[in-house]
Amino acid sequence: SQQGEEDPQALSIQEGENATMNCSYKTSINNLQWYRQNSGRGLVHLILIRSNEREKHSGRLRVTLDTSKKSSSLLITASRAADTASYFCATDYNYGQNFVFGPGTRLSVLP
């Protein structure tokens, strides 16, 4: 069974708007990571947030983590067409040595 579940499965917005996607997970974690995948390419790491952190920023990205609700959100501000991609959250499942990924959110940013 998958550890993480992203929501929504697909999101379509206009360029310049903000995009928010969510991730829920099931077990205890040390950290949660977000990755981006452009069509036909490998995954690229975006940001890592540790279990003792509540919010983290990187450029136009803002990630929050609520360990009490076992959930995280990724906010992309002022989206661009180049942000069109699938976004995945990954956790170190149950403090383990593996990355467990959710099914992803497909983001389309329309010009």
Next chain:
Amino acid sequence: DAEITQSPRHKITETGRQVTLACHQTWNHNNMFWYRQDLGHGLRLIHYSYGVQDTNKGEVSDGYSVSRSNTEDLPLTLESAASSQTSVYFCASSESTQREAFFGQGTRLTVV
């Protein structure tokens, strides 16, 4: 620059044949992973390794095997390819799960 490469990028094989997908990393990472990606399932872990001579089964390991004879390589072998193994395969490496993972570009495998 350090990198992780997969080969081949595309492969078509017949049912029942043995297939090996290569993964090579120059990050000097101990941890290496193989995932398969299918529509609606995200990435599912097939096998992983924490170092030389270490291999472990993941969520969907049936029909696959790996070996780790050095730090740089983790080849994935499909012992007898089946149509259900048609998928995109990704290799990844990391220093640890407390750090980011680096992914290869993927191998698209079609079993006919």
